[in-house]
Amino acid sequence: MRRRWQIAGGVVLAFIGWLVAPLVFRNVRFFRVQQIEVSGAQYLPVVTIVDALALSTDANVFDDFGKAEANIRALPGVEEVDIGRRIPGTLRVAVVEAEPIALSPKGDRLVLVDARAHSLPFDPARSAPSLPVVEEPDSVLTAVLSRARNADGELFDRISAASRRREDVVLDLGEWRLWLRPDTEMEVMRAVMDVARDLALRGWTFQELDARFAGQIIVRGRRVA
Structure with missing residues (x-):
């Protein structure tokens, strides 16, 4: 029984850590955005997508990028976008463009x-x-x-x-x-x-x-x- 409580407690702590870590790491310079990787852009210039991110100079990979995703999704010709991260300082931007016919x-x-x-x-x-x-x-x-x-x-x-x-x-x-x-x-x-x-x-x-x-x-x- 005690072991079960230990396992449950470990899961809870891990979950709390998962929630809290971004809040803590957002203030750590080590995780500032240093590089942006864009995939899926066959027709739109990559610079157009990067500009739409509208990142601040101190942007952190643990920031909330909901607004940045909305900005890119609003670009004509973009159907979907997903922003991920690679530690320590890389943003991965994957876009799906409308296909010309x-x-x-x-x-x-x-x-x-x-x-x-x-x-x-x-x-x-x-x-x-x-x-x-x-x-x-x-x-x-x-x-x-x-x-x-x-x-x-x-x-x-x-x-x-x-x-x-x-x-x-x-x-x-x-x-x-x-x-x-x-x-x-x-x-x-x-x-x-x-x-x-x-x-x-x-x-x-x-x-x-x-x-x-x-x-x-x-x-x-x-x-x-």
Whole structure:
């Protein structure tokens, strides 16, 4: 019984120490922030994230960084952030950025948009992504592109542009076009690529594949290469 009380007491003391230690160490110069490591920043400049931390000159790794996390989370293009520490003086900032899915005209330039057709503040020239161009920020087009990327990487990489034709979606893959319904599932997109690869193996070229109709993929403009 006495041993149980000793174990319980040790757990309580450890818990109290865990709570109190940050309060004590915040005043110890040894634990001042000396280095900041940022991970996950593919599009945003690291300096933008570091500036958003708004750290004081005497910031300590045991400080409460709730406000700093809120500042970074408020940056356009940031979906999530987590701030951790490595003793004695390193802050680890992990960010999750919104993923660009396409380029869209805006005035006299192109801007990056995500799967919801929201404009992103990332500089296309800096990040240089090879992405399809959409006529305008259209959530139907970007949703189709998002499914295409998840369905088949080769399919998505070959798409140079996406557009609407009334209620349908047309994807331009350079040598051929793909017609889809806005709600086309990934399984259908994979089947389209299976057909395209099979035709290529047979030495056939074509102008269009049409997957708008249930259970079939129509090949148009087919001829021997």
